[in-house]
Amino acid sequence: MADEVNYVVEAFKFMLLGMGVVFLFLIILVKVVEIQAKLIAKYFPEDTSKIPAAKAGKIADEEQQKVAAIIAAVTEFRNNKS
Amino acid sequence: MNLKQILISLLFAMIALTSMSEASSHDTAPITEEVSTEKQTYESKTIGELAGSWWQTTGLNALFDVNDGEMTSEPKGAAYEREMTWFESSLGRIIMILIVFILFYLAIAKNFEPLLLIPIAFGGLLANIPLAGMGGEGGMLGIIYNMGIANEFFPLLIFMGVGAMTDFGPLLANPKTAILGGAAQFGIFGALVGAVIIGFDIQDASAISIIGGADGPTSIFIANRLAPDMLGAIAVAAYSYMALVPVIQPPIMRALTTKEERVIVMKTTRKVHRLEKLIFPIVVLMLALLLLPESAPLIGAFAFGNFAKESGVVDRLSDTMQNSLINIVTIFLGLGVGSKLAADKFLVLETMGIMVIGLIAFSVGTAAGVLMAKVMNKYSDEPINPLIGAAGVSAVPMSARVVSKVGSEEKPGNVLLMHAMGPNVAGVIGSAVAAGVLLSIFK
Numbered sequence: 001m002a003d004e005v006n007y008v009v010e011a012f013k014f015m016l017l018g019m020g021v022v023f024l025f026l027i028i029l030v031k032v033v034e035i036q037a038k039l040i041a042k043y044f045p046e047d048t049s050k051i052p053a054a055k056a057g058k059i060a061d062e063e064q065q066k067v068a069a070i071i072a073a074v075t076e077f078r079n080n081k082s
Numbered sequence: 083m084n085l086k087q088i089l090i091s092l093l094f095a096m097i098a099l100t101s102m103s104e105a106s107s108h109d110t111a112p113i114t115e116e117v118s119t120e121k122q123t124y125e126s127k128t129i130g131e132l133a134g135s136w137w138q139t140t141g142l143n144a145l146f147d148v149n150d151g152e153m154t155s156e157p158k159g160a161a162y163e164r165e166m167t168w169f170e171s172s173l174g175r176i177i178m179i180l181i182v183f184i185l186f187y188l189a190i191a192k193n194f195e196p197l198l199l200i201p202i203a204f205g206g207l208l209a210n211i212p213l214a215g216m217g218g219e220g221g222m223l224g225i226i227y228n229m230g231i232a233n234e235f236f237p238l239l240i241f242m243g244v245g246a247m248t249d250f251g252p253l254l255a256n257p258k259t260a261i262l263g264g265a266a267q268f269g270i271f272g273a274l275v276g277a278v279i280i281g282f283d284i285q286d287a288s289a290i291s292i293i294g295g296a297d298g299p300t301s302i303f304i305a306n307r308l309a310p311d312m313l314g315a316i317a318v319a320a321y322s323y324m325a326l327v328p329v330i331q332p333p334i335m336r337a338l339t340t341k342e343e344r345v346i347v348m349k350t351t352r353k354v355h356r357l358e359k360l361i362f363p364i365v366v367l368m369l370a371l372l373l374l375p376e377s378a379p380l381i382g383a384f385a386f387g388n389f390a391k392e393s394g395v396v397d398r399l400s401d402t403m404q405n406s407l408i409n410i411v412t413i414f415l416g417l418g419v420g421s422k423l424a425a426d427k428f429l430v431l432e433t434m435g436i437m438v439i440g441l442i443a444f445s446v447g448t449a450a451g452v453l454m455a456k457v458m459n460k461y462s463d464e465p466i467n468p469l470i471g472a473a474g475v476s477a478v479p480m481s482a483r484v485v486s487k488v489g490s491e492e493k494p495g496n497v498l499l500m501h502a503m504g505p506n507v508a509g510v511i512g513s514a515v516a517a518g519v520l521l522s523i524f525k
Binding site: 007008010011012014015017018019021022023024025026027028029030032033034036037040041044 | 253254257258260261263264267268270271272274275277278279284287288355357358361362365366369370373374508511512515516518519520523
């Protein structure tokens with residue numbers, strides 16, 4: 001009987017340690033992530049504008065391709081006509 | 083006491099069945115004679131002997147002959163085999179095959195995690211085939227088991243794939259919600275206490291309690307290290323509760339929150355810088371390295387998968403990890419875990435205890451997450467919908483989806499999915515850390 005009580009107490013100790021470590025880990029993680037976010041926002045702010053810029057580039061590319069396709073179609077059409 | 087009475091009555095039923103089957107065997111014998119005489123006319127055996135030897139190899143005989151001395155199949159090899167009891171080799175198998183059919187039904191008709199349940203249940207079906215020894219050292223399931231489950235390899239590959247699938251954006255956008263992923267781990271340690279009180283050995287109890295994290299791969303990983311005998315029951319329990327997230331969680335969520343709390347609308351999350359996502363897996367791994375190297379295998383595999391995804395230059399690798407690789411491993415993992423559904427391993431009293439404790443653990447974890455979210459909502463300047471606390475268990479992304487569903491039922495148009503993903507992915511990290519703590523205790 002004494003042994004059993006002992007194990008339950010042990011289990012509670014595990015709980016204390018486990019939850020402590022889990023929370024410690026996550027709290028440190030949250031803090032690090034918050035600091036990281038601030039640092040990145042401070043030192044690499046231009047990168048956020050890069051993504052739309054890249055997208056814009058893609059769009060421009062597509063536009064050019066479209067224009068090329070239209071020109072090709074028009075020339076083809078004219079050639080056939082004549 | 084009741085169980086004993088049931089067992090005894092089952093015993094009598096079995097005796098009646100066996101005598102009936104004995105009688106019917108004589109009836110069926112003449113029909114089979116012709117087939118066997120054609121094939122083996124040159125054997126100097128009488129027709130009766132031939133029919134008898136064929137009968138000896140049938141599954142019917144194996145199922146109904148109570149004292150045929152059949153051995154259990156052990157992936158570790160013949161040295162670990164023992165003779166099956168009459169119950170294990172007969173009625174137990176029939177019960178297990180019925181359980182397998184229920185699992186098929188749940189997977190196909192109810193759509194409960196079919197990706198997990200179908201391979202597991204089919205593995206269970208194969209493992210209960212008498213005389214075939216599928217789960218033995220040379221059997222198909224035994225080979226799979228030795229290949230990746232006995233050495234904890236498959237769970238790590240799954241973690242890699244989950245890492246490659248996980249987007250930490252929501253967590254990075256609102257880091258505070260990560261704490262909820264910690265609160266839900268309370269289920270693990272609460273269950274540990276419960277299991278010890280029920281009378282499980284403290285090491286076994288630790289292995290069982292991980293079910294509270296609702297994390298299949300972690301459960302397998304820990305069970306392998308701490309209680310390999312219970313692996314089957316623990317894995318099946320963990321995966322069943324992962325599959326039952328949509329059934330178990332909503333009532334708990336509703337019971338612990340008020341209507342006003344459930345309709346809280348959360349602020350839209352900010353845009354996350356690409357660099358933050360890229361650095362995050364490294365940060366997690368560094369923390370694991372500093373605080374808890376025991377959790378390195380799990381967190382390492384997870385971080386690798388996520389890093390490959392966020393690096394953006396190895397799409398082929400991250401694609402493989404989150405699709406082909408994880409699919410292949412899921413097939414093997416499912417079949418391997420299913421091999422532990424063999425009657426001689428699954429139908430023991432401990433399984434009942436494991437299933438019950440697992441359920442309590444999972445419910446307590448959900449409740450702890452919700453309560454923590456309530457507290458955070460009170461003391462935080464930004465509104466937090468307590469429902470997202472339920473996503474702190476690490477069943478990704480099932481519980482986040484469930485949270486979102488309950489949220490939009492309460493208030494149409496209130497989409498909590500992204501907010502719930504934060505605690506959900508933090509729950510994965512949290513349960514890996516909790517697993518590391520338990521491993522460090524028993525090292």
